[in-house]
Amino acid sequence: MSAQEWETAREQLLEKEKRLTRARDALAAERRRMPWMAVERSYEFDGPEGRASLLDLFAGRRQLIVYRAFFEPGVSGWPDHACVGCSMVADHVGHLAHLNARDTTLVFVSRAPQPDIARVKARLGWTMPWYTMTDEFDADFGVDEWHGTNAFIRDGDRVFRTYFINARGDESLGSTWSYLDMTALGRQEEWEDSPEGYPQTPPYAWWNWHDEYGNGRPTAG
Structure with a gap:
């Protein structure tokens, strides 16, 4: 096969990839229009600093993503490991500073x-x-018998469930973008199709080194 033939074949696949990307963006836009289900029950967790409520897990941010990992007695790998699949999910999580910069806690x-x-x-x-x-x-x-990822948002002290992904859907999570795409507010960039009034900033403008958030945008040069 010549280089030109290879490039032609790649361009044919690229067009399909672009259609897939646009479909994925449209799906994320639909997620941002999902109804918010109020969480009426109080939940408590043990953490490194003691007992915490579901609201505490937000750490003061607007959005919360909760992954249910199977690490406990009776699960394969205990007590040295969490389950193999949940451990692979953990290994793929990107630097949390970027999610935090979009007012989101994981x-x-x-x-x-x-x-x-x-x-x-x-x-x-x-x-x-x-x-x-x-x-x-x-x-x-929905995560008592299988892993899954729930997204929540808060309005003051009121907490709402906004979306849920499990099974093979969890396989695509791990990057900042994939996590934000499952939330109610999305990536919060101007190109997104979001409901009126949702927070949005220019794309790339909020990106930063993970140890420089809070210190202002760097100056090119």
């Missing part, structure tokens, strides 16, 4: 005690906040 939850969570996080180099469930949070949000 946490993991399991039923393992905090000392076990801290030990495995330290050994495997995981840095995401990881809490211990103490009630029926997993059953109430």
